[in-house]
Amino acid sequence: MNRIIECVPNFSVSQQQDPEVYQQLVDTANSVKGCVLFDAQTDGSHNRCVFTVMGKPESVEEAAFLLAKKASETIDMTKHVGQHPRMGATDVIPFIPMSNVSVQECVEISKRVAERLWKELGIPSFLYEDSATRPERRNLATCRKGQFEGMPEKLLQPEWAPDYGERKIHPTAGITAVGARMPLVAFNVNLATSDVSIADRIAKAIRASGGGFRSCKAIGIKLEERNIAQVSMNMVNYEDTPLYFAYEMIKTLAERYGTSVVGSEIVGLTPAAALIDCADFYLKLENFDKKTQVTEYGLLNTSWEQSNEDGRNDSKGL
């Protein structure tokens, strides 16, 4: 059974502004066996980059630490300028379960990495998202408020002691948010109206903060080029709040406001399960077990490279 997690660390450096440091981070990610640098996004005006590392939990855990170490050796936050809010050379390290790993295991990984950041590098950290030790720390923006420059003062406030480390930032690497979360699905639903106030009202109704679905964040926006309104969502836990909950409620509310749904979109990646669960709902499937009935899950759990080398394998049913 292949166990896979994802880590999406954010660093306060960009290929555009500091290509050498950026390349050292890429090389560090590529130096760890058992995981791969799946994607890397770099933004010059934000002066920030986002890596996606995938692989075996122990490999990804090690890669996350080594990347934070390299960032602490090469990035000086006292000189960092960029448009994106940030508080550390390694700003945030989320661990995300992908295959045969629970969120709880990712929480444990986040705590071990946070401990090493402090003990080996002297970098304090907040635990956020599902690793948070108190409700207000779940939210990254709340943790990061004040940014790198305001952190020395913030850490002295009674309620803002770091989860790991003392009440002072690392002089050049700042402080890092470390946590575990479910994969996020960016899901937008387009309405047959140009009236963005309708999208606003629907967004408020369906999101957790408005009494709506617990794992749905939503805002109303205008798609200027198409002259239509859109309900733009982050589905932060598709197991808790399935995509079809949001879609069906938006459909119902659109009708209530005299309009309708013209389409939807998924931005970026989604786990197959988020969509398979929708098919299960709309086809009224009975007793469908995706983990055993969807071929790809079986394929992901098969070790092709290792198969048969010692004359036996993972075959089922024998």
Place this chain on the structure above:
Amino acid sequence: MNRIIECVPNFSVSQQQDPEVYQQLVDTANSVKGCVLFDAQTDGSHNRCVFTVMGKPESVEEAAFLLAKKASETIDMTKHVGQHPRMGATDVIPFIPMSNVSVQECVEISKRVAERLWKELGIPSFLYEDSATRPERRNLATCRKGQFEGMPEKLLQPEWAPDYGERKIHPTAGITAVGARMPLVAFNVNLATSDVSIADRIAKAIRASGGGFRSCKAIGIKLEERNIAQVSMNMVNYEDTPLYFAYEMIKTLAERYGTSVVGSEIVGLTPAAALIDCADFYLKLENFDKKTQVTEYGLLNTSWEQSNEDGRNDSKGL
């Protein structure tokens, strides 16, 4: 990019009736590197077993040949008794694309294996399904009609020369059907009526043979234990005829006959894509590209074992 195919050969032997021969086939499947014996079903009254071998195309091709060779050495069709229709020691060898392989490539594989069956083992074969050289040979039952005992005579008919080999069966191994096909999804839709004649009429309307969907086979049956009628389908190419085509048409026809759909089921395995395409339809997704946006396809295309051994990897976006 990992390329994976499936092969589901059927052999005229069972663990129940001949455990030693059965075990030799299992051992043969397990002896080939780069593929795994994913599943094995054996039926004593049919005196037949069905293996599911998955892996790299070249490995699965080799495993299929070695299995047919072992079957020809260990099974004597002149002594075979069983309820299931059969014409050879290796009765049928279908190759099925799973990941990053086309049906056309599986057709090529089927032809190479059929050629080796004749040249190296003296076993003739019919090409069937998508490998068929004429329309009536697409259908396995048509090829197999007459069974092992009737084959010597059948092969002498003008239109029934084997695709590979001469017009005579192998004395003990008979003749084999070899072909390529898409993965089949067994999809059933349950109706809110006990009147099986309604399920019959719907089945006739939606299946290819009744002027319905090209890649849908359907019959009406009664689920005695629940006292409801069911439209039982084989979706033989979910890319050609998506599951939601069948589901929506059944829903419409059920209403026309004064009843409704109460649920559906998928029996056994399905590729994720067959269900993701349904979610795409029901959520009205715009511009969704499952091959790049569904995480699991990316995971399947990543070589974890080999990553970083030579200091580089498959990372994207760099």
